Amino acid sequence: MDGHDQVWSVRWGKVVGAVRALGSVRGLRTLRWAWRRRRADALGLPRRGPERARVPGAAVRMEPRPGGGVIHFARSSLRVRVAAGGAVFCGWDGAVPEPSYALADGCPEPDARVVLEPDTEGGWRVVAERVTVTVSRHGAVDVRTPGGVVLRRELPPRWWDRVPGDDGDVPGERSVDSRWVQRAEVAADARFFGLGGRSAGPRLRAGTYRLWNTDPGGAFVPGDDPLSVTMPVQFVVADAGTHLVFHDNSWDGTVTLREGVEGAGSGHDRPGCAELRMDGGPLRYWILVGTPARVLQCWTALTGTPALPPAWALGPQHARWGFGSQTEVRRVVSGYQERGLPLSAVHLDIDHFDGHRVFTVDRTAFPDLPGLARELRAEGVRLVSIVDPGVKAEPGNAVYEGGAAADAYVRDARGREVRGVVWPGEAVFPDFTDARVRKWWGGLYAERVAQGFSGVWHDMNEPVSFAAFGDPSLPRSARHALEGRGGDHREAHNVYGLAMARAGYDGLLEQRPEERPFLFSRSGWVGMQRYGGTWSGDVATGWPGLRASLSLLLGMGLCGVPYSGPDVGGFSGVPSPELYLRWFQMAAFLPLFRTHSAMTAGRREPWEYGSEVLEHARAALLERMRLLPYFMTLAQLARLSGAPYVRPVWWHAPRDRKLRDCEDAFLLGDALLVAPVLGPGVTRRAVRLPRGRWYDTASGRAYDGPGQVLVDAPLSRIPVLARAGAVLPVAGAEGATELEVWAPKPGRHGGGLVVPDAGDGWERPEVERYETRLEGGRVVVERQGGGEVGYRVRVRGLPEGSP
Numbered sequence: 166m167d168g169h170d171q172v173w174s175v176r177w178g179k180v181v182g183a184v185r186a187l188g189s190v191r192g193l194r195t196l197r198w199a200w201r202r203r204r205a206d207a208l209g210l211p212r213r214g215p216e217r218a219r220v221p222g223a224a225v226r227m228e229p230r231p232g233g234g235v236i237h238f239a240r241s242s243l244r245v246r247v248a249a250g251g252a253v254f255c256g257w258d259g260a261v262p263e264p265s266y267a268l269a270d271g272c273p274e275p276d277a278r279v280v281l282e283p284d285t286e287g288g289w290r291v292v293a294e295r296v297t298v299t300v301s302r303h304g305a306v307d308v309r310t311p312g313g314v315v316l317r318r319e320l321p322p323r324w325w326d327r328v329p330g331d332d333g334d335v336p337g338e339r340s341v342d343s344r345w346v347q348r349a350e351v352a353a354d355a356r357f358f359g360l361g362g363r364s365a366g367p368r369l370r371a372g373t374y375r376l377w378n379t380d381p382g383g384a385f386v387p388g389d390d391p392l393s394v395t396m397p398v399q400f401v402v403a404d405a406g407t408h409l410v411f412h413d414n415s416w417d418g419t420v421t422l423r424e425g426v427e428g429a430g431s432g433h434d435r436p437g438c439a440e441l442r443m444d445g446g447p448l449r450y451w452i453l454v455g456t457p458a459r460v461l462q463c464w465t466a467l468t469g470t471p472a473l474p475p476a477w478a479l480g481p482q483h484a485r486w487g488f489g490s491q492t493e494v495r496r497v498v499s500g501y502q503e504r505g506l507p508l509s510a511v512h513l514d515i516d517h518f519d520g521h522r523v524f525t526v527d528r529t530a531f532p533d534l535p536g537l538a539r540e541l542r543a544e545g546v547r548l549v550s551i552v553d554p555g556v557k558a559e560p561g562n563a564v565y566e567g568g569a570a571a572d573a574y575v576r577d578a579r580g581r582e583v584r585g586v587v588w589p590g591e592a593v594f595p596d597f598t599d600a601r602v603r604k605w606w607g608g609l610y611a612e613r614v615a616q617g618f619s620g621v622w623h624d625m626n627e628p629v630s631f632a633a634f635g636d637p638s639l640p641r642s643a644r645h646a647l648e649g650r651g652g653d654h655r656e657a658h659n660v661y662g663l664a665m666a667r668a669g670y671d672g673l674l675e676q677r678p679e680e681r682p683f684l685f686s687r688s689g690w691v692g693m694q695r696y697g698g699t700w701s702g703d704v705a706t707g708w709p710g711l712r713a714s715l716s717l718l719l720g721m722g723l724c725g726v727p728y729s730g731p732d733v734g735g736f737s738g739v740p741s742p743e744l745y746l747r748w749f750q751m752a753a754f755l756p757l758f759r760t761h762s763a764m765t766a767g768r769r770e771p772w773e774y775g776s777e778v779l780e781h782a783r784a785a786l787l788e789r790m791r792l793l794p795y796f797m798t799l800a801q802l803a804r805l806s807g808a809p810y811v812r813p814v815w816w817h818a819p820r821d822r823k824l825r826d827c828e829d830a831f832l833l834g835d836a837l838l839v840a841p842v843l844g845p846g847v848t849r850r851a852v853r854l855p856r857g858r859w860y861d862t863a864s865g866r867a868y869d870g871p872g873q874v875l876v877d878a879p880l881s882r883i884p885v886l887a888r889a890g891a892v893l894p895v896a897g898a899e900g901a902t903e904l905e906v907w908a909p910k911p912g913r914h915g916g917g918l919v920v921p922d923a924g925d926g927w928e929r930p931e932v933e934r935y936e937t938r939l940e941g942g943r944v945v946v947e948r949q950g951g952g953e954v955g956y957r958v959r960v961r962g963l964p965e966g967s968p
Contacts, residue, residue: 170182180729192585196633202585202640209578209642210653211342215328221257221321224288232275233291236300241324243300248273250463251295253452255306257322260447261951265413266660267691269469296454308452314405315352318436321442322347322448334884342416343444344654348373349410349441353425353434355403356825358385358813359723360420361396362699364389367719367813367828369422376418376443378627378659380637384705384737387713393688393702395659399439400723402457402819409460412450415659415690419442446656455958457816458808464725465807469695471727472670473804475681475925478620479756479796480509481786484549484732487516487764490530491537498546500770506783510547512622512759517550521589522557524564524612538617547619549683554626554665555592558584564609568595573602575643575654583643585630594639596630597664598657599646601641606665607672614676620683621669622700626662627688655920662688663696680925685728685757698728700757706735706766711748712829718755719831728800730757739767742774743845743880744952746781749840750883753785754833756796756810781881794894794902794919799834801920801930810834818855821871827853836891836907836917837862840876840884850878858889858910860962867962889962890915892935892946897957904954906937906946914938919956 222239233245245856250273250275254262262272287302299307325344345824357369364387365372375391385392397412397420418441434480453463465471483501488494494511501508517534519525526534538548543932556565556574569575574593575583582593596602613621629637638658645657666686673682681714684697693699701717704710714731721729732754740748749771752758760769767773771782799810812832815824830840830852838859854870861868861876862885868874876884887893889907897903902921909915915937921930934949944960 166312170826175737187345188680191586191590191631194591194631195631198586198630199632199634202630202632203635205577205583205640206642209640211327216325216327219324219326221862224300224302224304227281227289229281230275231277232279233298234289236289238304241304243304243306245291245298245300245306247276247279247291247293247296247298248465248467249276251276251307251453251455252463252467253291253292253293253296253298253308254449255298255319255452256449260446260449262413262449264650265570266415266663267411267413267468269467269692269695273467278764285777296452308454309410310406310560316403316406316408317410317684318350319351320348324448340445341652344442344444345448346440346442347448347966349439350436350438351401351425351799352403352405353427353436354822355401355437356426357399357401357422357424357437357439359396359398359400359409359720361398361720361724362394362701362717363720364392364713364716366716367723368826371423373419373421376416376420376659376791378662378690379628380625381628381703382637384703384710384735385713386705386707386709387716387911389713392717393662394690394693394699394721394726396691396724397441398691398724400460401439402815402825404820404822406454407457407460407819408452410450410452411464411691412441412443412448413691414443414446414449415656416444416446417658419653421465437737443702444655457812457819458806459608461723461725461807461809468692470611470805471694471725471803472684472697473681473800474698474728475620475683476793476797476922477509477545477925478683479800481507481753481789482510482549482757482759483508484512484514484759484761484768485769486514486762488513489516491532491534494537497770498541498544498752500772502544504772504783506771507786508546510549510619511541512549512551512761515549515553515588515624516764518589520557522562522564523553523555524609525590526616535615535617538619541758542617542619548617549620549622550616550618551611551624552613552621552669553587553624553668554597554628554661555585555587555589555630556595557589558582558591558593568593568605571602571605573599573605575645577640578642578644583639585639586632587625587630592630594630595665596645596647597661597668598863600648602646603664603668603671605886606668607675609671610669611676621673623662623665623669623684623686623688626665626686627658628661638716660690662686662689663693666693668697679927681927689726691724694726694728699726700729700759701731703736703763704731706738706744708744708844710735711751711841714748715751715831715841715843716828718811719746719813722811723813725807727803727807727809727811730755730759730762731757734760734762734769735766736761736763737766741845742778745769745774746778746880747842747883749782750785751839753789754811754837754839754885755790756800758789777880784881791896792893793896794921795834797922798894798918798920801922801932802834802918806931814838814853814855814935818871821855823853823871824855836888836893838886838888840878840886841879848877848879849875852876852884852886854886859886860889860907861885862961865962881923887961888915889913890937892917892919892937894913894919894921894956897959901957903957903959904946906944906958906960908944908960909939910938911939
């Protein structure tokens with residue numbers, strides 16, 4: 166057998182395996198769909214044809230503009246513009262900031278104070294308050310601190326254009342699918358983070374990362390790439406400073422990272438490198454510099470404030486694919502109540518639909534869903550519904566016929582509906598890049614509201630179409646509106662989930678304008694935080710899956726999406742009691758605290774794992790409920806500042822290199838450091854501490870950082886340490902909010918913020934600021950601006966016998 170035959174033998178083996186895995190009928194459909202998709206692209210995409218390489222060439226002239234200017238080169242041009250908030254925009258080949266799915270309110274106003282001046286080496290310099298941008302005469306772009314230290318050097322880009330006139334191109338115009346590559350250098354000590362949800366990390370080591378939202382087709386583990394949320398967002402931390410770079414381009418591409426080496430080659434540093442390759446679209450990017458907090462605050466101003474979840478969505482939630490009936494839902498909720506376990510919501514998966522058809526209900530299994538919802542809500546438990554984008558294409562299906570009448574579905578290059586394969590069978594897909602279609606789809610959420618659901622979770626919205634081989638999505642040649650500009654799936658794919666989230670959020674808001682919508686989505690893109698959060702997707706059951714879920718969470722937070730969480734216990738398999746408990750304990754300190762599993766992965770109720778696990782899970786649940794006022798404060802602060810609830814341990818000390826390399830712990834806000842147990846049999850673990858004094862919240866023992874300490878991690882709990890001087894709002898007796906204050910270190914002050922949440926509406930609460938200090942051996946707590954503290958104060962961390 167020659168090499169060609171071997172390749173086809175492997176491919177055919179995968180096809181046969183896929184058919185067997187999905188069942189004969191659905192498997193054959195996926196095989197047929199894969200061939201149809203391949204044929205559609207062969208007929209509907211332009212031929213690549215002959216190409217020519219191009220670089221900018223030498224600088225010719227400079228044209229001043231507000232906030233910067235346009236520098237013309239022999240074969241290209243570069244627009245540099247500094248916004249009033251300090252964000253730097255660079256656009257090559259005529260690229261401008263808009264239109265953009267990422268920007269919240271359009272392009273920000275330019276900074277009128279910016280100075281554009283010639284550089285001594287023949288280029289130009291754009292000088293702003295927080296950043297200086299230097300453009301060389303051959304197109305290299307340096308981003309510098311006000312002190313002149315280079316944070317990032319973008320080397321001159323390179324394009325591969327189709328030869329003018331080939332396939333109908335207009336001579337002299339760049340094709341929209343011209344490939345390009347841009348390479349950047351960073352400091353030798355720099356560390357890379359971000360790129361959306363990545364299973365390896367949160368620190369992204371050397372390797373190539375794809376920018377194409379993808380259902381992994383099964384449970385994923387560390388190293389599997391890409392996953393459901395990819396973002397061209399690099400968060401780079403170095404001794405010289407922190408910066409974020411965002412390439413505003415939704416096409417398929419790759420980012421290749423290589424960390425630098427200090428002292429490489431005769432004592433010279435080898436810089437780190439980030440190389441971006443895109444299959445088309447504009448070459449435009451934003452760069453933000455400052456402290457991590459400052460960068461994300463500016464990022465939030467640029468891409469939109471995170472949606473504020475309703476207060477109940479910060480409590481514990483339970484899901485399972487395969488509840489099967491409302492009797493089973495009632496049984497599970499009663500099980501929580503009988504055992505004194507708090508529960509805020511139950512999520513219904515696709516098995517509650519009629520034949521997996523979206524916006525329907527299986528009336529046999531759920532004969533009175535609105536009644537069940539009312540009953541549970543009276544007991545403090547909400548219902549949340551899954552919503553998939555695939556609509557079963559069949560006569561008599563009201564959703565399908567309504568969309569067909571509205572011309573709402575994605576079409577192929579010949580104008581026919583694109584029909585893929587998902588859970589209900591042959592399905593069509595709404596074109597969420599059309600405002601008219603988003604309005605129609607948002608109106609369908611009235612049915613979910615009428616059924617009594619309080620929120621939704623979007624699944625399968627990469628988008629997914631089951632395929633026996635190849636990319637499990639729509640044809641790249643499929644046509645999309647793209648807000649009236651027109652284009653194909655190569656540009657629309659990565660923003661599909663984002664646009665669907667917008668449709669759902671707006672639809673829920675229209676139905677219940679007095680309530681904050683609750684929505685989270687498996688897939689999305691830059692700006693998805695405006696409409697809700699995300700979750701890990703189908704993470705594998707196992708200790709590697711536990712670690713991968715933490716990586717995704719931290720990465721998403723650094724990309725501006727603060728509300729997320731994993732499937733507790735992993736989605737795919739049956740966890741051991743120890744693994745389930747350790748996952749449960751970690752998730753109790755994450756924004757979205759939800760159990761979830763596949764139909765074949767067993768039950769996920771805490772009492773299913775034995776009395777010892779139940780006892781310790783109850784403790785974790787009660788601690789989560791005690792911390793709800795703190796989570797509410799973090800949610801409000803995320804909306805105001807963009808700071809994620811869950812932060813890397815280097816958040817306040819990005820120059821601490823040992824903290825930059827710490828990947829097994831996280832900060833919850835400013836006050837708590839959580840060190841989850843990520844392996845079996847652990848009863849004691851090392852914790853890397855930032856500078857300052859930290860108290861073990863279980864024992865009260867004090868540790869001084871920076872440095873590494875060993876702390877107890879019995880099966881009953883995971884290590885949680887509180888920062889000295891911290892002020893935490895917690896739930897006290899009868900649910901009243903109290904202030905838990907950890908004693909400051911002698912000679913030091915502390916403090917914290919409290920943002921009370923009045924409920925699930927839109928009332929803007931006041932941010933309360935508190936300061937703490939030691940005075941005469943006792944802790945003094947004062948509210949900034951004067952006035953009464955207004956809460957009961959409970960001090961912790963003082964030696965026994967202190968006043």
